[in-house]
Amino acid sequence: MKKNWLYPFLFLTLIVLLAATKPFTVNSPYGFTKGTPEIKSISALSFGKDGILFIGDSKGASVFALDTKDAKNTEKAGAISMTNIDQKIAAALGTQKENITITDMAVNPVSKKLYIAIQNTDGTPVLLKIDNEKIDAVSLKDVYFSSIALNDVYAEDAKDARGRLLRISTISDMSFYDGKLYISGLSNKEFSSTFRSIPFPFTSSQDEASLEIYHASHGRYETTSPVRTFTISKINGKDYVIASYTCTPLVLFPLDELKAGMHVKGRTVAEMGSGNTPIDMITIKNGNETMLVMANTARAASKVNYKNIEAFEGTLTERVAGTAGTPFVLLPSLTGIVQMDKLDNNQIVMIQKKQNGDIDLLTVNDDVQ
């Protein structure tokens, strides 16, 4: 008699237990679950395929992959612009422009829409989207996402010799390339400048290589300063990480050497001037030429022809004053750039601080001077 109800009861219990332990799992090719990601800060944004947005969280020492559901293809990107964008964002957040900081922005390469990360004065991170010159909030509640906690990160209170909290440089830049998310920043290892590669969809796997460069304007080898910005491109048919650091050395690292546990020495192909921090770096087409464009804090953006990078075979190994190595040109109209990304192969979208203090969002073409 007992057996009559015991098995159905156990079966039902099992179903209830399963439902209770995995309530939100959906059939997603990327292993996403529905919920509210605990994002403590947005240090970097980068898009993958199908409208997947990677959110780098230095304070939380994690990366989140968010399904933006913004995967409708737009063939031709229209120019994006908005004057006084900081003021307009502040109004939409119900605050004043002095209370917000734009921490990063990224163009969705599928929809060509622009995503902007904001940090409120109290540290609250906010994700926004610019759609037809309208500011929309990107909800981070009840969304489909996955995440991975980064290994070997600094403790929350660890400081460098200058008293700076090291955790905030855990993620300095990110880029998705050929199925992997690449992250520059710092680790807690002896050679703390690190380059992480994480296969996506996320598993437990993540590789870390440490980086070393000869910084010609400092006249020494360096292993502890993080890459500030990088891009991944082919040079002479081979994949390279093209990276730049504070005081603006331009350095190449072969992508296939950046594997777990490796200590990789980069090839310094240019010194682009001290007293400056590079902000963003993109690759665009200019007629038949391929150009690297880099935005800077202390001077106009610089443009380097990939042909010149390919032609520079050596590496700088002697102390230099001023600039040296691969030739580049400055683009005087691109001064005061706060954020920059590629809108498509021939257009650059940027946030620019004008001389009168206004902060505008604008788009320029590949022939910008």
Added chain:
Amino acid sequence: MMYNKKTKHFTNRLYHAYNLLFFFILMLPACNETQSPGIQVLWNRKQAVSVRIPTTLLPDSADSIPRFLQVRAAGDTTATAIMGTYLVGKDILFEPLIPFSHGMQYEIFFKTKKLGVFSIPLTDTTDLPKLTEIYPGVDTVPENLLKIYLQFSHPMQEGRSAGFIRLVRNTTDTLQNVFLDLQPELWNEDRTVLTIWLDPGRIKRALQPNLRLGIPIHEKENYRLVISRRWKDAQGIPLQKDYIHSFVAGSRDSLGPDPSKWIIQVITVAPKQVIEIDLTKPLDHFLVAECLHISDPKGTPVKGNFEITRKDDRCRFFPEKPLRPGTYTLRVETKLEDLAGNNINRPFDRDINHSKQPSTNTGYTRYFKIN
């Protein structure tokens, strides 16, 4: 058993009492605002996180309330609706994406009809942000001064220091390019201490910025460090006044701290025995407490606190427990720096062609007796 029941009952009552108290405290700031009757601002950790709008304020025909309801910043000529979520229940709760800002007034509209206003008070006037200390606090600093620390009473906004700090020579001449523009800025964990660096590229001789612009400050010149009242704390409350710190530049200092010359003595600060160390010259305020360690005769670290005097040339160690007689050890980490960034092993600006190789020691040890 009886005891447990009683305890549980008491705990429950205490729990409810705390809840009531918490609710009361939450509601307190809302009482100070200018706001229309019935509209209630809700607070969490001193932040205005949402506003409750009674449905009685809405027109009867309000069928799709969130679509027509807007909260805006008062005086916003663009009439931009603030982004957030509306929860419709007995009342309507609007939760903005970020908390409402202190010192701002807001308006609630249903279509074109203004339903009411509410404002967020600047803050409790007894709890305004202040600049509490500037280090180094001495009147005369070496002309190769490397770092200045600003200590605030509250966590501050980050990323904006360059706009709020000025160095003025002889009261009128605001100096350009004297500070290192670092992003991210050098804040401590709770964002109450900011480290600002005078440009090391200008201090280190023979580097390009030094050759081009010279050192940032010069011997025998008078300077004023001015901190603007416009600088806001993390809650958006500005400092209430400009802070001015005057100093004179003295001669260049190329000699690092020398623990062998320090005078260590045991004094009595009633009722305790205290170890006082004369550092012989001003050192980096925050590194002193971090780099000095005292061990007892068995080698066990002695627990206690260091206090550094205003001039940063003397410190006192207050042990948690009375010290027993014996020989104690003072260990000094060699990363300890003076005001010019010279540490125990090497000067900050070392001539690699002529000066001797720096030491690679990690610590320096002194012994002293407690009788």
